[in-house]
Structure formats: structure tokens, C-alpha cells
Amino acid sequence: MRSRLFLGLALACALAPRVSVAQSVQVDASIPPYQVVSGVAGNLSSIGSDTLNNLMTLWAETFRAKYPNVRIQIEGKGSSTAPAALIDGTAQVGPMSREMKSSEIDAFEKKFGYPPTAYRVAVDALAVYVNKDNPVSQLTLPQVDAIFSKTRRCGAPAAIDTWSQIGGSGMYATRRLSLYGRNSASGTYGYFKEHALCGGDFRDEVKEQPGSASVVQGVTEDSFGIGYSGIGYKTSSVKALDLAAKDGMPFAKAEPADVYAGKYPLARFLLIYVNQAPNRPLDPLVREFLRLVLSKDGQEAVVKDGYLPLTKALFAEEHARLEKQ
Numbered sequence: 001m002r003s004r005l006f007l008g009l010a011l012a013c014a015l016a017p018r019v020s021v022a023q024s025v026q027v028d029a030s031i032p033p034y035q036v037v038s039g040v041a042g043n044l045s046s047i048g049s050d051t052l053n054n055l056m057t058l059w060a061e062t063f064r065a066k067y068p069n070v071r072i073q074i075e076g077k078g079s080s081t082a083p084a085a086l087i088d089g090t091a092q093v094g095p096m097s098r099e100m101k102s103s104e105i106d107a108f109e110k111k112f113g114y115p116p117t118a119y120r121v122a123v124d125a126l127a128v129y130v131n132k133d134n135p136v137s138q139l140t141l142p143q144v145d146a147i148f149s150k151t152r153r154c155g156a157p158a159a160i161d162t163w164s165q166i167g168g169s170g171m172y173a174t175r176r177l178s179l180y181g182r183n184s185a186s187g188t189y190g191y192f193k194e195h196a197l198c199g200g201d202f203r204d205e206v207k208e209q210p211g212s213a214s215v216v217q218g219v220t221e222d223s224f225g226i227g228y229s230g231i232g233y234k235t236s237s238v239k240a241l242d243l244a245a246k247d248g249m250p251f252a253k254a255e256p257a258d259v260y261a262g263k264y265p266l267a268r269f270l271l272i273y274v275n276q277a278p279n280r281p282l283d284p285l286v287r288e289f290l291r292l293v294l295s296k297d298g299q300e301a302v303v304k305d306g307y308l309p310l311t312k313a314l315f316a317e318e319h320a321r322l323e324k325q
Contacts, residue, residue, distance in 0.1 A: 025256045027299040028312040034066070034295035041069040042285050047091035048075075048082030049187050050211045051230045052270055055122065056095055058301040063292050070285065076211075079187025086275055087111050092286045094273040097124065097187035097230065098194075108275075117276035119318050121293050123308035125231040125254035126191060126266040127240035129219045136167050138242040138251045141265055144196050147177060147226065151200030163224065172224065180218040180227030181206040188212065191268060192228050232306035256308055270307065287322070294319050 046056050053076030060072040075081070075091075082094030083104035100108075100116065108116045128144060130136055139147075143166060146156035163172035181202065182189040193199065209215045212229040219225040220237040231254050234240060242251040245265040252263040259267045272293065276282050282290075292298050299309035310318065 025303060025308055027296055027303060027309045028315065030312055031296045031299060031310075031315050034292045034297045036066050037288060040067045040285060040288050042071075044070060044072045044093070044285055044289060045085075045091040046072070046074045046093045046095060047077075047085035048093075048095040048273075049079045049097045049270070050076040050182075051079075051097040051124065051186075051188055051232070052076065052095040052122075052272075053211075054232065055270070055301065055305045055307065058305055059289070059293055059298055062297055062301060063289055066292070067288075078183065078185030079190070080185045082273055083108060083116070086116060086273060092274065092283060093289065095121075096271045096273055097268065098191045099271065100273065101190075112275065112277070114278055116273045118271045118273050119290060119294070119322065120269040120310065120314060121272050121298075121318075122270040122302040123259060123310065124268050124270050125240075125259050125264050125308070126188060126196075126228060126268060127231050127234065127254045128196075128226065128228050128243065128266075129216060129234070129238040129240055130226050131219055131223050132237055132239050133223065134163075134239070135169055135172060136163065136241065137239075138244070139166060140244045140247050140249075141196055142247060144243070145198060145200065148179060148181065148192075148202060148206060148228075149197040149200040150203045151197070153198035153200040154196075155198075175224045178222050178225045179203060179206040180215045180222075180225055181208055182212070182215065182228075183208040183210060188228065188230060192266075195266060196228070230307070234306060259308060260311065282322075290322055294322060 056074050060074060064070055064072060079096040079098055082096050083100055085091035086094045087108050105115050128139060142154040142156040143160060145154035146152050146160040160166060162176050207218065209218060212233045215227040215229040216233045216235055216238055219227045240254040242253050243265050244251045252258040254264055258264045274286055294315060302309045
């Protein structure tokens with residue numbers, strides 16, 4: 001299972017209100033609501049993705065409303081913190097906005113004798129944002145690479161340094177791009193590096209931000225800014241650029257229709273990793289939390305937070321895997 005989406009086959013920034021691209025999407029009516037069970041109590045710890053931090057909070061609030069005797073602690077400092085937390089046992093769930101690296105899986109398997117288990121819990125369109133007043137509206141991924149990387153492995157012939165090189169006019173015509181991105185602990189950083197920079201290296205001048213909202217805030221305050229972040233952090237002060245995978249290919253929007261159709265080139269699954277031993281029951285608290293996430297209640301929280309819910313087919317696959325254990 002790869003987190004880069006080919007969905008056709010299965011298918012808060014304080015300065016401005018967040019704008020949900022998922023508002024036109026509804027959770028499939030066949031996905032059942034969560035059913036409360038007895039005997040659920042204890043402490044649940046989540047360590048991992050900042051992209052998923054707000055969504056984990058919404059899920060936790062919904063879960064605690066159903067189980068008042070449960071305490072949930074959430075820490076969202078980046079996807080790279082999830083594997084170590086699961087290995088050390090400091091967290092039972094590890095939300096990630098990218099798949100685990102082979103080295104992370106190897107470290108987990110060395111400790112436990114089996115690999116970690118990942119559940120697909122939501123769909124994200126990793127967006128390239130500019131200020132809402134910026135005249136530029138679209139880029140190819142080779143252009144994105146030429147903007148953010150110093151290696152240009154996606155094939156662009158030269159670096160892109162100024163807005164005039166990509167259609168900037170007016171006050172943008174003579175100005176340099178101001179780059180905003182995530183730090184290396186972020187799964188979004190890793191995903192963008194692999195899929196938008198073709199595995200290349202970021203430019204030294206990229207202003208690394210501690211969180212997804214910070215990237216959007218930077219582009220909001222900087223008229224000449226450009227940055228990347230999950231679609232759940234979109235606000236009315238920025239716009240997401242249309243993207244094309246290669247020169248000459250059609251552009252796609254970071255919106256539900258293009259994402260679900262597999263047209264948007266930076267679509268991905270958001271994941272929750274757990275320690276699920278083969279042929280042994282999953283911890284009841286973790287199991288019920290995942291059941292909530294994979295329910296109508298949980299997927300409605302996905303929509304509320306600006307991401308895209310699982311399709312009927314994807315839900316059926318993940319729900320069947322959870323119930324099989």
C-alpha cells in the first residue's frame with residue numbers, strides 16, 4: 001500500500017478562517033455510525049504527525065464524549081516521531097502523513113518480530129500555496145522542483161528564482177520568490193521531497209516552519225511567499241495552485257473531484273500506525289478508537305477538518321482489516 005494516491009483504482013491559521021475544500025463532500029451514506037461498547041477506559045497516547053494534529057484532536061473529543069473515563073494525550077511534532085514512540089511504547093497510535101521508511105519498519109520489526117500496521121484514515125491533497133492576491137495560478141511539478149530544490153531532479157533546465165519566470169506580473173515581475181516549508185521531522189517534508197522534488201534536496205533558503213499552519217501563515221503575511229502544506233490548513237488568505245505532473249499534461253485542482261479521480265499529482269493517504277501483533281487481539285482501547293475513526297462519526301470529523309473522507313471502497317477495505325484481527 002503506497003500513500004501516494006491513485007484513487008481512481010479504489011475509487012489553524014489564526015489570521016484567517018480555514019476554508020474546507022471538503023465542504024462539498026459528504027461521507028458515504030453506507031458507512032455506519034460508531035456503536036458504543038462497554039468496558040472501555042484507560043489512557044491513550046498519540047505521537048506523530050502535525051498535519052493530523054487537529055484531526056486527532058477532533059477524533060479524541062468525539063471519543064471522550066462517548067467514553068468519559070478515557071484520557072487521551074496528543075503530541076503532533078512530526079511524522080518521524082511516530083515510529084520511535086511506537087517502538088518505545090510511549091504511544092499506542094502513531095499518526096503519519098507519509099508511509100514509514102524501510103529503516104523505521106526494520107527498527108520496529110527488530111524490536112517486536114513483526115512490522116507495524118498502518119490504517120488509511122483520510123485523504124489529503126498536499127497543496128502548493130501562494131498569497132490570495134498572487135496572479136500565478138498553476139505550476140507543473142518540474143517547476144515546483146525548480147522552485148524548492150537545488151538539485152532539479154524532476155528535469156527543469158534551470159532554477160526558478162523570480163515570479164516573472166512563472167508568469168508573475170505587476171509588482172511580482174521583479175521580485176524573488178520567498179520559500180516556506182516544513183522541517184525534516186515532518187512527514188509532509190518527506191512526502192514533498194520524494195514526490196515533488198523527485199527525491200532531490202531542498203534549497204538552503206527554504207524557511208522551515210514548525211507546523212502546517214505556520215507555513216500558511218507565512219504565505220499569508222508574505223505577498224511573495226510560496227509554500228506547501230496539507231489542504232486541511234487552507235485559509236481564505238491563500239490559494240492552492242493547480243498542478244500538472246509533467247509539462248504538457250493537464251492541470252488538476254486540489255479539490256475533491258480531481259483528487260478522487262486520481263488526477264491531482266500530490267494526493268496522499270493520511271495514516272495511523274499501531275502495534276498489532278499477528279494472531280493476537282488488538283488492545284481494546286486502540287481498537288475502539290480506530291473503529292470510531294473508521295465510522296461515520298470519524299469520517300465526518302475528517303470533512304469538518306478540511307480533508308477528504310474515505311470512499312466506500314476504501315472504508316470497506318480498512319474496516320475489514322480492523323475487524324479481521
